[in-house]
Amino acid sequence: MKMKSSSDDEHDEEKGKLLEKSKERGSRNGRVVVKVHNQALLSGLAYCLSSCGMILVNKFVLSSYDFNAGISLMVYQNFISVIIVSVLSLLGLVSTEPLTWRLIKVWFPVNVIFVGMLITSMFSLKYINVAMVTVLKNVTNVITAVGEMYLFSKHHEGRVWAALFLMIISAITGGITDLSFNATGYVWQTLNCFLTASYSLTLRRVMDTAKQYTKSGNLNEFTMVLLNNTLSLPLGIFLMLVFNEVDYLLRT
Structure with missing residues (x-):
């Protein structure tokens, strides 16, 4: 061996x-x-x-x-979001930029569209079922694609347009076969689609300018959440007063 x-x-x-x-x-x-x-x-x-x-x-x-106080519901949810992000920031779990007046001034147009987007979403949900809201939201992608083409000279491939065309067909088909059709709800949802697309396009245009007014030169997701939700509170409270939601809440 x-x-x-x-x-x-x-x-x-x-x-x-x-x-x-x-x-x-x-x-x-x-x-x-x-x-x-x-x-x-x-x-x-x-x-x-x-x-x-x-x-x-x-x-x-x-x-x-x-519940006939959709704006109040939005304000409540946004307030909770501000608290959560602020606590996480204080604990050092997330990083956020200080909200300076210059940053707020640049971001304000985006926030107005953001608030309109949330409010129209609340109003449409009251009248339309969840399935139809989901289908109709696809129209937002079409509006965004057209906006990118005209505002940013971005060209999409034929496959993209084919997919967007199918989205339009699905929205039209869904609307025709919707047995619980509500014209008011569809108007609110149409406005929501335009505002959502406008928010996306405006955000893309404003972000580069907003970064110049931050301490680090960047604008992360948590800062945008804090910025949007914080600025939406005074505007939301103002709209609550305009639409008499405060009286409604006190009565109910």
Whole structure:
């Protein structure tokens, strides 16, 4: 029986160490890739759940309880958002930029559209079922694509226009077959589509200017959430007074 020499043992030991290191690197790299994919998946799921949950809750409150103060509901939700982001910022879990007067002045037109977008969404949900709201929101993509073409000279491929055309067909078909058709709700939803597209296009134009008035030169998502929701509060309260929602809340 052939015996291994000491040099063979050392060679096998070194080879084993190299294999272990390569496996460790592979598993480590594998964990990183899985982690990134999991983060993307979790972010997508969280967005879907929060978006669907918000729509369903708003629909339930506005329709089931016959709640006629959609602006007040918006103000309440935005106030909660401000508190959450502010607490996370104080704890150091997220970073936000200071809200200076120059930044507020630049951002104000965006915020006006933002408030209009939320209010029209509330009003349309009161009269239209959730399924139709979801279908009609696809029209926003068409308006945004046309706006990008004229405002930013962005050209879309034929496949994009084909997909947008199918979205229009689905919206028209859904409207024709909607047994609970409500003209008021469709008017509000149409306004919401235009305001949502306007918000997206205006945001793209204003962001570069707004970054010049931030401390870090950047404008992250948490700062935009804080900025939009904070500025929406005084405007929302003003609209509550205009539409007599304060009296309605006091009576009910």
